[in-house]
Amino acid sequence: DGGITQSPKYLFRKEGQNVTLSCEQNLNHDAMYWYRQDPGQGLRLIYYSQIVNDFQKGDIAEGYSVSREKKESFPLTVTSAQKNPTAFYLCASSIAGQKSFYGYTFGSGTRLTVV
Amino acid sequence: GEDVEQSLFLSVREGDSSVINCTYTDSSSTYLYWYKQEPGAGLQLLTYIFSNMDMKQDQRLTVLLNKKDKHLSLRIADTQTGDSAIYFCAETKNNAGNMLTFGGGTRLMVKP
Numbered sequence: 001d002g003g004i005t006q007s008p009k010y011l012f013r014k015e016g017q018n019v020t021l022s023c024e025q026n027l028n029h030d031a032m033y034w035y036r037q038d039p040g041q042g043l044r045l046i047y048y049s050q051i052v053n054d055f056q057k058g059d060i061a062e063g064y065s066v067s068r069e070k071k072e073s074f075p076l077t078v079t080s081a082q083k084n085p086t087a088f089y090l091c092a093s094s095i096a097g098q099k100s101f102y103g104y105t106f107g108s109g110t111r112l113t114v115v
Numbered sequence: 116g117e118d119v120e121q122s123l124f125l126s127v128r129e130g131d132s133s134v135i136n137c138t139y140t141d142s143s144s145t146y147l148y149w150y151k152q153e154p155g156a157g158l159q160l161l162t163y164i165f166s167n168m169d170m171k172q173d174q175r176l177t178v179l180l181n182k183k184d185k186h187l188s189l190r191i192a193d194t195q196t197g198d199s200a201i202y203f204c205a206e207t208k209n210n211a212g213n214m215l216t217f218g219g220g221t222r223l224m225v226k227p
Contacts, residue, residue, distance in 0.1 A: 101163050
């Protein structure tokens with residue numbers, strides 16, 4: 001079955017460490033997205049990519065970095081510059097370019113905690 | 116302010132109907148969506164409506180769209196405890212391909 005997989009489900013980071021969250025999809029979607037969700041809050045866009053080897057900053061890109069070397073993969077690195085990284089991170093994918101009713105397909109999320 | 120707005124919280128009794136409301140700003144939105152998020156999980160697409168429709172019904176779910184007022188609602192009939200979740204509405208942005216703008220989410224609590 002096609003889908004989008006995030007790993008790990010839970011991640012613990014020490015102060016000053018960089019950590020990378022994985023997001024893989026086999027839906028043949030062109031576009032991929034990273035969102036951050038804080039408790040009781042909505043979704044905030046971190047980065048998105050509409051095509052391989054290209055990505056754009058979202059609303060809260062500071063302290064994060066991404067790469068898009070393969071269509072299937074869009075890893076997110078939370079750097080030590082991100083001062084408050086504890087949150088729930090959601091990855092999504094979609095068909096890019098033309099509008100369609102498909103919307104986004106979401107992964108199951110990674111909960112990152114600073115220890 | 117946000118492009119898409121929702122009330123934060125709704126509490127209903129099991130068996131009652133729930134109505135979750137959403138207002139949006141982009142009058143050229145092509146599709147509008149409702150997503151459901153259960154605790155600790157990702158978002159799941161519940162339903163969508165094309166902008167030339169006024170209503171869409173899918174089993175217990177009814178979506179109403181008032182384009183004049185830019186108002187979208189989701190009605191859940193015979194609400195069950197399993198419907199307790201956060202519900203997000205979303206719209207497609209004009210000239211932004213398939214990029215969605217999400218509301219802040221409405222937490223639905225269903226009391227037995």
